[in-house]
Amino acid sequence: MNELTYWMTYAFIQKIALKRKNEIFVNCFTNNMSILQLFEDESVWDLVGLSVDERGALQEAKNNLSVNSFLAENLLAQGYDIIPFTSSEYSAALKRNLGTGTPTVLFAKGNKNLMNEKTTAIVGSRNANPLSLQFTTLTGKRCASEEKVVVSGGARGVDQTALDAAINNGGKSIIVLPQGITTFTSKIRQYYKELTQGRLLIVSPFHPNAPWTKEFAMRRNPIIYGMANEVYVAQSDSSGGTWNGVIDGLRRNKRKAEENKVTQDIFVRLPEENEQIANMLLIQKGAIPIDFNGNTVELSAEELMTPEEKEKKDLEKKIKALLLNHHELSSKDIISLLALDWSDSKMKVHLRKMPFISETKKGNKVLFLLKGRDNTLLFNDEGNA
Amino acid sequence: MFFVFLQNNIKPFLIYPHISFTMDRNLAEYKLKRVFGIEHFYDEQWEAISRIMNGERILMVERTGFGKSLCYQFPAIQFPGVTVVFSPLIALMRDQVNNLVKKGINAAYINSEQSPEENENVLERALKGEIKILYIAPERQEDARWMEAALQMKLSMIVIDEAHTISTWGHDFRPAFRRIVNLVRMLPVHLPVLATTATATLRVQADIEKQIGGKLTKIRGSLVRPNFKLYVVKVQSEDEKMLWLAQNLNKLPGTGLVYSGTRVDTETYTKWLKCVGINAVEYNAGLEADDRKGIEQGLMENKWKCIVSTNALGMGVDKSDIRFVIHTQMPVSPVHYYQEIGRAGRDGKPSIIILFYNQSKASDGTDMDMHLPLSFIDGARPSEKKYRMVIQALKNEFLSEKELKIKCNLKATQIRTIKYDLIDQHIIKEVQDGSVKRYEYQYDAPEFNYTQYEQLREAKLKELECMRNYVFTTAPRMRYLCSFLDSEDGCSDTNCDNTDLPKIISRPDPYLLTKLQEFRESNFPELTLSEAIHRYITLPDKPKLSLSLKIPYPDVFEIYKKQELVEAFVRDVRLNEFSPEEQAKIQDMLNTYLEKRSHITNGVAASYYGVSQVGQAIHQSKYEGGGDFPDFLVDLTVKAFRQKFSTSHYDLVLYVPPTRSGDLVKNFAVRFASAIGVPVLNGINKTRETDEQKIPQNAEAKKANVKGAFSITANVSEKNIILIDDLYDSGATIKEIASELTRSGAKYVTPVVIAKTVGGTPQ
Structure with missing residues (x-):
């Protein structure tokens, strides 16, 4: 029995969130269903x-099965593939990267095997500058020669340049659509x-007949990243x-x-x-810097620092310098000396986080000083001197 | 009290089909009586129905007339949604729907015979839930609008009628059913599916089971038709068949069908039968939908003694008292034969079944009547080279059927076969590209396999041999047929000319023989160039008016011009429903239209090419340097012209200029013109080189070859013109010249040619 109608109908259920839908099926799978x-x-x-609401949603979806079988047949007849996430043809990278957030079903046209080859996403703005486009072309070309499949979003700018670079140099490419698969003939x-x-695969996670929307364009991005082994x-x-x-990718990597x-x-x-x-900024947040030829660039620790x-670090330095000169200061003193627009409590919290600072109490006054230079020591030193 | 209770309880049965439910047989039969006027189900019918109501899938093999349709019609009216019936037979759809509507059941059909507006209307009703049973042709599954509508329908059941057509091993394989089979495979398991056929060998049955898949319950009954009186009449010539029919047809009881092998044969047999006073009518796939409907209607009313039809056309007419079925040509297999004769005697009353067989030998030693079925089998598939050409073209470009046809220079029928086969082999796919369908080569396509068609051909040849054996067998004929269908149970071994009935021996009547010779010499093929034109006219406060125009002959054309006969255009509408002003308005619209369209009328040919010595003579002059066309061709052409157009007046004879060089047609036209006493002019020039029309293989390419290639130099204004050519094939050249003549002001143009080709270009 062909299950694709069921998969499609399941994927179209809107009243159950994607993650939950996938979890439900994982439950089925572990129960051999x-x-x-x-x-x-x-x-x-x-x-x-299943919760009461979920039962209702499934019950409702059941009524759509027969008409969806017409849709499924029509798609297959036109050479579109319907690939549920349980299929070995489904992108392994996508499942690995998105976990239960992976689309339940992918619709595709072209060589599905490309999804499970070595994949590289080349991403960037629709209105990229000439340097970025040049970089994109070089990277796409290199992917072609290294037999890596270039994944992109089929949009203007970097997407289009990446696709052209790959296929014009004998390479392979995947386009992830922000619309239904049949609307892109x-x-x-x-x-x-x-x-x-x-040498080309077009994929879409959306209803096959859905037109482009801004929302789809946003939802499509994680899939481009997710399908790739490298970005x-x-x-x-x-x-x-x-x-x-x-940012999502870096967080996931961490x-x-x-x-x-x-x-x-x-x-x-x-x-x-x-x-x-x-x-x-992205490099400073943990992405790997590369030059035009794709070689990683070594940056100094300073360069790798984000502005914040x-x-x-600057503030730390300044406070250190103040404390070297003044031995001990109240947080209010520090604020006024550095001419900051901070509250007293904020500075206190900040100072207490600094590993090289300790504090002491004089009467009801809290004073801060550099570690290793506390009163006793200071006194002793002075005494020695 | 009991009945009231039942009626009050009808509602509970209207529940979702996928929630299986059972219905008590008594209750069902009560409803059966009420809606269908039938007392009881047969046990096999009830088994099918109760399983269907339980959401199961059924394959039903039962003889014609058993009552298979009730097995889906009854459940369909219990279900809440629509039951879609895929049926390859348009005539059957119409009959079934008419019968259902009469019973108050909401049924409708969608097919190519209806206008797009009518089909759209049906779709809209179906979407509103106003239709219980919807009949559609399997080809419709390829239609974008149907697909769109299907996605919004509430579907309760799928029926595959004539299910043997889904198997390539079946006797009438319909490639369009491939998608229906795929659809059934995608259906949810709880949706009931019924596949029915009256003719499935065990092999075909197994193929259907394999294709439909899933859990399929088979219900197979006896295929024996005990009321058939089976005869075979062996003859020595085509003439003998015609003579026997002329002598005996009116002696047969009731009305019936005469199946002839080709479209030309249907024309010839019909004319002959009419000529000897038998009330016959011709029916073939080349007729206009309205004419076909008219004939089917007339058949129901016993308007004719017999209908002469090609077997290629599915005569799915639901008439229970067809009393005889006669074949003038042998079908390609016993299954075909069983299916075709199956249309007789559904009422179970005695019916006469006759097969003619011309056993005289051709020059190659085979029986004459083996030739036609052999050519059907051989012509079933184009050569391997043509398949490869299409594959190569689609590897490079994304093409539509039309683009492919022109690119590969293939005949329309060939491209269609190749297309379906390549889709079947998963080599190409049909993609909806906007409003056009294009064909996409699949990158992971398997290697093209032609061997399977050779194997299929071998199998078909074996079946043909079995059909021939039916002619010569001494076994009881029904047993012979049923054993071929793997259904021998219940054969009584009577009722045929091998058992208890006398043999029919042909004894030609000498008087009729002379008459037949005369007929043969005066049977001139018509050139149907004046196609019917369908127009819709909308008048204020009136329903949309559908008009069909036909201007077959000059005199008819004159009548139209004289504003005399609006009636001639108006079908199915009473003219007196229109005021004189409205009638004038209709006439105006028609006249405007008449002005614009080509003024071509139907024409005539002296003979068919290839069936007479005419063909040989033309070939000799044209291709073997045999000089001018011989005199007898001029005489015959003049005779043909006089027979058809003696009442029309003509001003001028023109002739088609040659493709390369030579005066064959010119000299012929001059002789013809002098014989009929009309002046001839060299009035048509070539403006550019064209290919010979036998090189382009399809209508589009032929049209393109001659488009804009002619200019008119003679003054033809307000003149009635005869246009002469030697051979008539697609008619593209003649149509093109007639359009030019119309633009130059010709009143009407009547084509006259020496020979009309049969089924395509002469080799």
Whole structure:
């Protein structure tokens, strides 16, 4: 029995959040149950732990099965693939990276095997500057020669440049669509040769007939990142899709590193000094800096500091210098000496976090001093002197 | 009291189909009586129905007339949603729907015979939940609008009618069913599915089971038709068949069907039967939908003694008292034969079944009547080279069927077969690209396998041999057929010319023989160039008016121009419902339209090419340097012209200029013109080189080859013109010239040619 209709219907359920849907199916899986059983055999709903609302949602979805079978047949007849996340054809990287947040079903056209080859996402702004586009072309070309599949979003700017660089140099590419898979046939015409040669895969996690929306464009970004074994960032602003994607990735890497799991290399182009872009910030937040040729660049500890870190370090230095001169100061004194617009309590908290500072009480006054230079010591020193 | 109780309790049965429910047989039969006027179900019917109501999948193999449709019609009216019936037979759809509507059941159909507006209307009703049973042709699954609508329907059951057509081993494989099979595979397991057929060998049955998949319950009954009186008449010539029919058809009881092998044969047999005073009518796939409907309607009313039809056309007419079925040509297998004769005697009353077989030998030593079925089998698949050409083209480009046809220079039928086969082999896919369908080569496509078609051909040849054996067997004929269908149970071994019935021996009547010779010499093929034109006219406060125009002959054309006969256009509408002003308005619209369209009328040919010495003579002059066309061709053409157009007046004879060089057609036209006493002019010039029309293989390419290639130098204004050519194939050249002549002011153009090709270009 073909289960694709069931998978599709399951994926279309909106009243259950994606993560929860995937969790429910994991429960089915551990209980040796298929998606078909989940729909057809209501007696198992207790076992997989469905809430009242979830039962309602599933009951409702059941009524859509027959019409969805028409949709499924139509998609398959037109050479679109329906790939549930349990399939071995589904992108392993995507599951690894997004966990239960991975799309329940992917719709695809082209060579599905590309998803499980070595994949590289090349990401960046729709309105990238010439340097970023040049970097994108070089990176795409290199991927082609190293037989890595370039993943991009099919949008203007970096996306389009990355795709062209890959396929024009004999390479392979995956486009992740911000719309339904059947609404993009102009690309089939445009990249027909690449499709028939198995060098292109178009994927979409959305309803096959859904038109482009801004929301889809945002939801699509994590999938581009998630599908890749490594990410190259050509250009990022300090907010928006590229930025969020990298930040998420870095956060995920940190977590994975703690769990001793495989992490995803995130490379960011080292910007020129005069470029008004946020690449440096990403590097400072932990992304790996690379040059135009994709070589990693060694940066000094100072360069790797974010502006906040730098500010913090600066303040530390200044406080250290003050305390060297004044031995002990109240937090109010420090505030006024440094001409800061801080409250007393904020400074206290800050000072107490600094590892090189200790505090002492004189009457009801709290005074701060450098560690190792407390009263006794100070007194002794003076005494010795 | 009991009945009141039942009626009050009808509602509880209207529950979701996937929640299985059982219904008491008594209760069901009570409803059966009320809605269908039938007292009881057969046990096999009840088994199918109760399983269907339980959400199961059923394959039902039962003989024609058993009552298979009740097995889905009854459950369909209990279900809350719509039951979709995929049926390959348009005529059957119409009959079934009419019958259901009469019983007060909301049924409708969607097919190519209806206008897009009518189909749209049905879809909208279905979406509103106003239709219980919806019949559609399997091809509709490829239609984008149907797909869109299907996604919003509340579906209760799927039925596959004539399920043998989903198997390539079946006798009438329909490639469009491939998608229906795939659909069934995708359906939720609880949705009831019923597949029905009256003709499935065990092999075909196994294939259907394999294709539909899932849990499928088989219900197989006896296929024996005890009321059939089976005869075979062996003859020595085509003439003998025609003579026997002329002598005996009116002696047969009731009305019936005569199946002839080709479209040309349906024309010839019909004309002949009419010629000897038998009330016959021709029916084939080339007829207009309205004409077909009219004939089917007439058949129901016993308007004719017999309908002469091609077997290629599914005559799924639901008439229970067809008293005889006669084949003038042998079908390609016993299953085909069983299916075709199956249309007789559904009422169970005696019915006469006759097969003619011309056993005279052709020059290659085979029986004459083996040739046509052999050519059907051989022509089923294009050559391997053509498949490879299409594959190569699609590797490079994303093409539509039309683009492919032109690119590969293939016939329309060939491209369709190749397309379906390549889809079937997972080599290409059909992608909806906006409003066009394009074909996409699949990067991981398997290697093309042609061997399977060779194997299929071998199997078909074996079946044909079995059909031939039916002619010569001494075994009881029904047993012979049923054993081929793996259904021998219940055969009584009577009722045929090998058991208790006398053999029919052909004894031609000399008088009729002379008449047949005369007929043969005056049977001139018509060139149907004046296609029917369908127009919709909207008048204020009136329902939309559908008009069909036909201008087959000059005199009809004249009548239209004279504003005399609005009636001629108006079908299915009473003219007196229109005021004189409205009628004038209709006439105006028609006239405007008539001005714009080509003024071509139907024409005539002296003969068919390839079935007479005419073909040989033309070939000799044209391709073997044999000089001018011989006189007898001029005489015959003049005779043909006079027979059809003696009442029309003509001003001028023009002729089609040659592709390369040579005066064959010119000289012929001059002789023809002098014989009929109309002036001839060299009035049509070539403006550019064209290919010979036998090089392009399809209608589009032929049209493109001659488009804009002619200019008119003669003054044709207000003139009635005869246009002469030697061979008539697609008609593209003649249509193109007629359009030019119309633009130059010609009143009407009547084409006259020496020969019309049969089924395509002469080799």
